[in-house]
Amino acid sequence: MAALLESDPVRKVNQPDFVVNLAYAYETKDALCLVLTLMNGGDLKFHIYNMGNPGFQEPRASFYAAEILCGLGDLHGESIVYRDLKPENILLDDYGHIRISDLGLAVKIPEGESIRGRVGTVGYMAPEVLNNQRYTFSPDFWGLGCLIYEMIAGQSPFRGRKEKVKREEVDRRVLETEELYTHKFSEEAKSVCKMLLTKDVAQRLGCPDGRVLEVKRHPFFRVINFKRLEAGIMDPPFIPDPRAVYL
Incomplete structure (x- = not known):
């Protein structure tokens, strides 16, 4: 069932430049196999914490955040809310561009409706998710805020790195x-x-209606030319070494 849930949103994204592509799928006797885009550059968590001092300089964080925002725009355009933004789910390709991966918790929102579901990762779930309230795309903007904070600070906003703390305390x-x-x-x-x-x-940037364009206009992205970015002609701030293993 989990595999079916993941394959469905991936197939529905029409312009997955910033979301992993589903190349094809096939079945064996006891498994459903999904063949996805090969991403050799590792995930953002590795780069944040294992490539020198934790965190990125702001221009690099801004570039990745902009590409994530474009990926969210692709998903939201298909009425899909992602619900699990975190560094482990953002992968780098050979050229240093990112894509959103692991759509296991993504779900399509019926037109004109909202959904409810207390799902996600501890420390990254939005307040409305924790409170089991109804929502549309708002958890993704909260998750983007968590990611930008972590890329710059070198730790997540509500839990210190390697801090031993119970889930209930993080939620609080x-x-x-x-x-x-x-x-x-x-x-x-x-x-x-x-x-x-x-x-x-109601006060969160991009909410309540999932306005990606509103977030793009924030001064944090002033150096990003989104037309060039979406066309794939902006140079990434970091290019993975093809000889390195980012694990």
Whole structure:
């Protein structure tokens, strides 16, 4: 069932430039095999934490966030909410571009409706998800805020790296506390994170109707030419070494 759930959203994305492609699928006697885009550059979690000091310089974080935003635009355009944005699910290709992977929790929202589901990863689930409220695309904008924060800070917004803390405490922090900002954040980076990590859905950047364009207009993305980015002609800030293994 999980494999069927994952293959369905992947097949429905018409322009998956920033989402893993499903090349084809086949069955064996006891398995359904999905053949996806080969991504040799590793995942963002590895690059954030295992390539020198934790975190990225802001231009690199902005580039990846912009490509993630384009991927969300592709998904939302098909009425699909992703619901599991986290560094492990963002993969780099041979040229340094990213794609969103692992659509196991993605779901199509019926036209004119909202959904409910307490699903996701601890520390990345939006308040409305934790509270089991109805939503449309708002969890993806919260997840983008978590990702931008983690790429810059070198840790997630509601749990320190390697911090031993119970799930209930992390959920409490998400619902009740404000994330902290260090000198690593420019005013633009702090602003976009705070606006995406707004607990009130009605006030969150991009919400309540899933307006990706609204997020693209934030000053944090001022150096991104989205037309060039979507055409694949913007140079990534990091190109994986073909001889390296990013695991």
